Amino acid sequence: MPSKLYALSTSLYTLRSMEIRSPNKTMAVSGGKRSVGGELRSRYRRLWIYSVFFTAFVSLTPLGIMTWVNYTQYRKTLVAETDHLISRIASNSQRFIDGFLEERRAALSYVANRESYEDLCDQGKLSRIFLNMNESFGGLVDLGVIDADGGQRSYVGPYELKGKNYKDQDWFHEVCIRGIYVSDVFTGFRNVPHFVIAVRRDSGSHGELYVIRAAIDTEVLRRHVASLELRAASDAFLINHKGILQTPSRHKGGILDPCPIATPPFSPKTQVVETATTDGEPRILGYAYIPQSPFIFVVLKRPEDILQGWLRLRNEILWLFGVSVVLILAVVLASSTFLVNRIREAGRRRDEALHSIEYTNKLASIGRMAAVVAHEINNPLAVINENAGLLQDLIVVKKEPPEEDRLLRIAGAIRGSVERCSTITHRLLGFAKRMEPLTERISLGPLVEEVLGFHRKEAEYRSVSIQLAAPADLPIIESDRGQLQQVFLNILGNAFAAVDDGGRIDIGLRREDENTVALTIRDNGCGIPAEDIDRIFEPFFSTKGDYGTGLGLSITLGIVEKLGGTIEVQSEVGQGTSFTVRLPVTRRI
Amino acid sequence: MKKLKVLLVDDEQEFVETLADRLAIRDLQTSTAHNGQEALSAVEKDEPDVIVLDLKMPGLHGIDVLRRLKQAYPNVEVIILTGHGSQKDEEAARGLGAFDYLNKPADLETLVSQIRRAFKQRLQTLEKMSMAVAFAEAGEFDTAKKIMEQQNKKGD
Numbered sequence: 001m002p003s004k005l006y007a008l009s010t011s012l013y014t015l016r017s018m019e020i021r022s023p024n025k026t027m028a029v030s031g032g033k034r035s036v037g038g039e040l041r042s043r044y045r046r047l048w049i050y051s052v053f054f055t056a057f058v059s060l061t062p063l064g065i066m067t068w069v070n071y072t073q074y075r076k077t078l079v080a081e082t083d084h085l086i087s088r089i090a091s092n093s094q095r096f097i098d099g100f101l102e103e104r105r106a107a108l109s110y111v112a113n114r115e116s117y118e119d120l121c122d123q124g125k126l127s128r129i130f131l132n133m134n135e136s137f138g139g140l141v142d143l144g145v146i147d148a149d150g151g152q153r154s155y156v157g158p159y160e161l162k163g164k165n166y167k168d169q170d171w172f173h174e175v176c177i178r179g180i181y182v183s184d185v186f187t188g189f190r191n192v193p194h195f196v197i198a199v200r201r202d203s204g205s206h207g208e209l210y211v212i213r214a215a216i217d218t219e220v221l222r223r224h225v226a227s228l229e230l231r232a233a234s235d236a237f238l239i240n241h242k243g244i245l246q247t248p249s250r251h252k253g254g255i256l257d258p259c260p261i262a263t264p265p266f267s268p269k270t271q272v273v274e275t276a277t278t279d280g281e282p283r284i285l286g287y288a289y290i291p292q293s294p295f296i297f298v299v300l301k302r303p304e305d306i307l308q309g310w311l312r313l314r315n316e317i318l319w320l321f322g323v324s325v326v327l328i329l330a331v332v333l334a335s336s337t338f339l340v341n342r343i344r345e346a347g348r349r350r351d352e353a354l355h356s357i358e359y360t361n362k363l364a365s366i367g368r369m370a371a372v373v374a375h376e377i378n379n380p381l382a383v384i385n386e387n388a389g390l391l392q393d394l395i396v397v398k399k400e401p402p403e404e405d406r407l408l409r410i411a412g413a414i415r416g417s418v419e420r421c422s423t424i425t426h427r428l429l430g431f432a433k434r435m436e437p438l439t440e441r442i443s444l445g446p447l448v449e450e451v452l453g454f455h456r457k458e459a460e461y462r463s464v465s466i467q468l469a470a471p472a473d474l475p476i477i478e479s480d481r482g483q484l485q486q487v488f489l490n491i492l493g494n495a496f497a498a499v500d501d502g503g504r505i506d507i508g509l510r511r512e513d514e515n516t517v518a519l520t521i522r523d524n525g526c527g528i529p530a531e532d533i534d535r536i537f538e539p540f541f542s543t544k545g546d547y548g549t550g551l552g553l554s555i556t557l558g559i560v561e562k563l564g565g566t567i568e569v570q571s572e573v574g575q576g577t578s579f580t581v582r583l584p585v586t587r588r589i
Numbered sequence: 590m591k592k593l594k595v596l597l598v599d600d601e602q603e604f605v606e607t608l609a610d611r612l613a614i615r616d617l618q619t620s621t622a623h624n625g626q627e628a629l630s631a632v633e634k635d636e637p638d639v640i641v642l643d644l645k646m647p648g649l650h651g652i653d654v655l656r657r658l659k660q661a662y663p664n665v666e667v668i669i670l671t672g673h674g675s676q677k678d679e680e681a682a683r684g685l686g687a688f689d690y691l692n693k694p695a696d697l698e699t700l701v702s703q704i705r706r707a708f709k710q711r712l713q714t715l716e717k718m719s720m721a722v723a724f725a726e727a728g729e730f731d732t733a734k735k736i737m738e739q740q741n742k743k744g745d
Contacts, residue, residue, distance in 0.1 A: 378672030378693045379601055385694035386607040393614045413603045460647050 044344050051336040059328050067321045071314065078310040083272040086286035086299055086306070089228060091270045093236070093297045094288035096224055101293055104197050105180060107137055108212050112201040117210055120145045121153045130156040133214075141194045141215035146172070148209050157215065175200050175211050182293040185218055185238075185246040185255065193218045193255045195246075218255070222247045234301045239263065240294040252277065261285060261300065274303070376424050376457075380417035387413045439478050439587050444509055444517060445470035447481060451488045452507075455496060462501040470509040477517055478587040483559045490556045491521050491579045498525025498577060515585045522578035528571040536569065563587070592618045593708050596637040598628040598654070599670075600646040608641075608697075615701055625649025629657060636662060639688075639707045641700070644671040644678055652681050659686045664714050666707035670695055 111129055112120070119125045130143040142157020150167025166172040175181035175198040183196035198213040225236045225247055238246035243263040245255055252260035260277045270288040277283055277300075284306055286299040304311065387410045394402040448468060459466050495505050508520045528536060535541045537557045560567050564584045571577040595617050599605040602623060609619040620637065622628040624646045632640070640658065644651030655667055669682045672693035679690045688707040691700060717736050724733035 375673045379604070382672055382693035382695070383601060383604045383607065386604055386611060386697070389697050390607050390611050390614075393611050397614050410607075413607065416603065461645055461650075463648065 044340055044347075047343065048336055048340040051339060052332055055332045055336065056329060059332065060325060063321070063324055063328070067317060071317055074313055074317070075310060078307070078313070082284070082301075082306040082310075083286075086272050086284060086301060087270045089236070089299050090272075090286040090288045090297055093224065093228070093299070094270065094290055097221060097238070097290050097293075097295065097297060100220060100224075101182060101197065101290070103137065104214065104216060105199060107133060108197060108199040108214055109201075112199060112212050117145075117201075117208075120210075120212065123154050123156070126154045127156045139217045139220050141192065141217055143212070143214045146198075146211040146213060148176075153210070171196070171198065172211070175213075176209065180292060182295075184240045184242075184244065184294050187256065218247060228299075230299070231301070231305055233305050234299070236297070236299040238290075238295045238297055241296065246295055259298070261298070264296065264298070373424065377421050380420040383417040384414050387417075440481050441476050442479050442481050442484065443476050444474060444484075444519065444583075447484060448488060448507060448509065448519070451485050451492060454489060455492055458496060459505075462496075462499075462503075464496065464499055464501070464503050464505060466505045466507065468507045468509075471511070474509055474511060474517060475585050477583055477585045479563050479583060483563060484583075487556050487559050487581060488519070488521075490552050491581070494552065494579075495521055495523040495525065495577070498527070499523045500525065512582060516582050517585060518580055518582045520578055520580045522576060524576040527573040527575055527577055528569070529573055533569060533571055537567075592616075593639070593704070594618045594620070594635070594637040595704060596620050596622060596628065596631055596640045598622045598625070598640060598646075598651075599643040600624055601643070611697055612701070612704075617701075617704065625651065625654035628654055632658060632662060632665065636665060638666065638711050639704050640665060640667045641670050641704070642667050642687075644669060644682075645673045652678065652685070655682060655685050655687060664711055664718075666711050668700070668703055668707060670700070 111133065115125070115129065120129070126143060126145065130140065133143070134140045142155065142159060142161075144155035144157065144161060145153045146166055147153050150165045150169070150172050152161050152164045152166070155161045171181050171183060179200045181196070181198040183198075185193050185195045187193045194215045194217050196213060196215050198211050200209055200211050202209045221238060225238075228236055230236055230250075235250045235252070237249045237259075239259045240246055241263065243259045245253055245257050245259055248254045249257070249260060260279070261275055261283065262278070264271065264273065264275075264285065264287045266289055267287075268289070270286065272284065272286045275283055275285045282303050284301045284303055286301075288297045289295075290297060391402070391407075391410050394400075394406070445468075448470070452466060452468065455466070458464070492505070499505060504524045506520075506522045508518075508522070510518055510520075512518045532541075537553050541554075542552075557567055560581055560583075564587060566582045568580040568582070569577065570580075593616075595612060597605050597609055597612075597619060598621075599608075600623050605621045605623065609621050612619045620631060620635070622631045625648055628640070628642070629649075631637075642651050642654060651669065651671065655669070658665055658667060663686075666688040667686070669679075669687050669690045670693060671678070671691075674690065674692055682690050688710065689703050691703070717739070721733040721736040724730075724736065
């Protein structure tokens, strides 16, 4: 009955081994010392990190993209809006100033058309015209007429200009050629800033030309700028093409001072650009060139002022984003922790269940072992029984004392049987004693022989031939005797279960390298199907039906790995199986 | 009266010889065999009345020996006496027609009384069979058939 002996070996190693391999551990047959607890902890930790990163990524990425899109979109819209606002101020001002200049030009042209050259050259008449015009339009500082040769023919105003000749002056040439001239602003007499408009007039039939020239107070322009009701930090003024202030800046200099920004390039339309003052402060600049004049209208705003609405919105967006991120992260962390804890808990329960199954298995093994031992002992007991009975028979039935020879033979038989019984019990005790893991110096040959002792009887019954090849120079190894016995018992038990009666089991010991000895147990039994071979080390995997617990090889692998070794399996269905256990000569703990 | 012939089959030589001695003291004619093959050839040579058979032996297993014996000699009574018995073995043995199933170490008186009872049953069987033969020879096939059927029923 091979199953009995197999059961004995199963029981013995199961009894000793508390270690059980969890099923999620891969079937790596490589050995080495491993800290299972640490590995588990780091695996759960990795799981947690993956979970946190993945869920955070999945939930934060759309949020981030949405926030970014909103952010840029709002920004674009708001910037466009403020740009538009600035542009409108600049355009309106341009139109206003242009209109103002045009009005003066028109007035001068009107005067020139209406009055004859002679009247205009008359000081008294000119004086009247000047008063009339000032009444109608205001802002005129003086009025004068200059003949084609550049001589001042008449003049009304605060300066003493009569008789002055402008023939060589640039403005005179310009007005002669283009018909109109608007000057830069300058401060003249009494320090009143003003500029000059001059209009050419071709007088009547003679074809002679003359020029009407008026100086105009810049107060009107200043008032216009003031009426724009800009914020305190903003600024608006006129500059000329050379970058000289034509109306005072609010913050950066008075009239005729250099402009605080570089002169913007010419553009026929209103422009809004980002620029910086000469001090390096950022500004939004809106400007418009005023046609037919040296003036450029400039409006300057601090970006932070015009973007105030945007900044507020941006802050709100960023706050919302920040709070959402924090909330999401909190939820992600909490849920990941919860989940991983649940998984860990489930794993712990599974391990507990495995332990309890193992414990049950152990109890069952004890029962089976007891049965096997009882059976083993029954045979010698029967011999003792019969011999003692015979002795009785001889005395009671035959009524005569038996001869000495016979008595001695009976006593010998009894003692022989007692010897057999004690061999069995001692072998058992030998196993029971070595429950604690130890590091001993072990000669593998005798140890394998000892284990084979458990199988000798079965081998005999089933005519299974067992060959043990152990070279004499096999090194003595450091390992745990009891645990090695379990390992060999189990693998041998499997081999016995696999072979048919009359089969063959070869056991080979050899030195593999400096620090490795290998033990190969090869049988010519039924073999393991390829689809099963990856699973044989998994707990609860069994092909033995009711006989197997499915824990044998799983426990065996656990022990071998604990001892720093490896197990290798090769099998072919119908040909047999070979297990190779490699063990270190020196134990590395 | 014919002397009761018992064949003892056990690989445990010491046991089988001692048992033979003790049965001889009790007026039984004993012979021994140490494995299944020996047992089968011994039966072939000289058919015993009762066989005491061990199960676990080198070579042929006791159950196989029992099966072959019952096929060739259905009227030989077999008592199983084993130290390795299990419930399953017992069921198998009884299913194959073993007279009884005893565990080692067994009380000799029990064994002897079972051997005698087995012998008695064998005698009855043989008697009935010879009766059936007689009826058959006399042309009473129905009666012969009935006797045989009764006998077969017992065997089951």
